[in-house]
Amino acid sequence: MAATPVDDHTQEFEELAGLSALEVLEGDERVRFELHYARCGRCQLMVRHDREALRSLPLTAPEMDPSPDFKARLMQRGAAELAAQHVAEQSSGSRTSAPPTPVSTPDSDPQPRSTADRQPPGLTAAAQQPSGPATDRPPAPDQLVSAPMSPGPADAPIARPPTTDVPPTIQFPPRAGDARTRSTAAGPVRVIPLWRRRPILRTLAAVFVLGLVTVGAYSYENQPVATVELHGDAPGSARVIIRRNGAAELEMRDVPDPGPGFVYEAWIIPQGQQPIAAGVVPTGNARVPLEGDPRGKTVAITREPGRVNAPTSNPLMAGAVQS
């Protein structure tokens, strides 16, 4: 690596190189140093060598024993992660190749279910339904629309409300809050909401909810979460707007136009690395998306004769974006 300093290299930059290697450089000094560092071979080499020397410093800490149960706790965490990974792999495999697994309740009996449960889904005659006390736990849809079911041990926790006067074709599984029971002379009658009786309404409701969720998620992800002002000698103002999803925009206001044949070019400068071209701004009043994630990096603007891959002039404005 060349160790040639650039013209503006001073002793102060060598001090800042040490702070950069220690990763404690902040604020304007950090911005100033990174802009210099990007062009100065000597500072690049100095930071690299300082880091090499610092890499051995952790070894100077005296060794120490942890708590007696620390290893056990660590291994338990590792085992738990492996188990979770195993379960995830199993479930993804069964989702693609195996038929849907009947839903079981936590307190269900592990015995095999009756052959009736393995029959293809069919409509249930109300009279065949076992009656029993209702529970708070809603049964799975495939368990209720498929039948006949025998009241075996595995089915015991899944109680079904009386359905004597509900035609089989509109027999839907009760879910919390969407079915009520009222009493009539003939006995209790389940009231099924309209949207659950008409498939088209159900579909429309699902689409509506899905749309709301999508729009909500999009809006949330695009919320601005930070604004960073860029500072420099140029008149006007410039700022970087960071959105929650990491997308960023550069907004310039009242900056003089760059002049015929010139543009403003934005740069994202990762710490200790070369500037990366991040977009071109044709005028001094514009908002453009930044190409790249500037979080934890420095953003700078230079005036260039068209889009270039490396800055050819000193930055007009710059600012450090926190991660």
Added chain:
Amino acid sequence: VSTPQAPAPELAQLEALYDAHHRQAIGLAYRILNDLGDAEEVVQEVFLSAWRSGHTYNPERGSAQTWLLSMVRNRCIDVIRARRRRPVQPFAEGLDPPDPSDVPAQAASNVDAEAARVALASLPPEQKEVIELAYFGGLSHTEIATQLAAPVGTVKGRIRLGLDRLRTAMGVHQDALSAS
């Protein structure tokens, strides 16, 4: 006759990682955090993180230890800065595994603990102090200046001189710097 079931290979890797480096890692975390509970929490997360990216871990590579300890140090500094509610400057090296082609880094990693202690101890006390406050304390030069009631410029100068001495003491190759 039943024999005990061998641990899964993955868990065996985690155990090997632990057995090889836990005392050094706990010592470093405690040195920075001064709290055994916090130190163990950090070390646990680092070991699990290193274990998850196990394909990058090679016990025969000398740099694995410094890589692991760098992760411990970085996480500890994060904890310290979070305690101070100060924005955290990203670490350029993050959790990246060591680059086997980085020969100087490999050489530096081979410096054993005793040599590192000797090198650090060879610094003048005022230089050693500022480097330790920055490296193990995560303090900026302005914070160090405040803590020591010394001018900022003095602290910067001491850090620079201290790093120069440390490089020499550690045997870091610096011919190119001397020549220019």
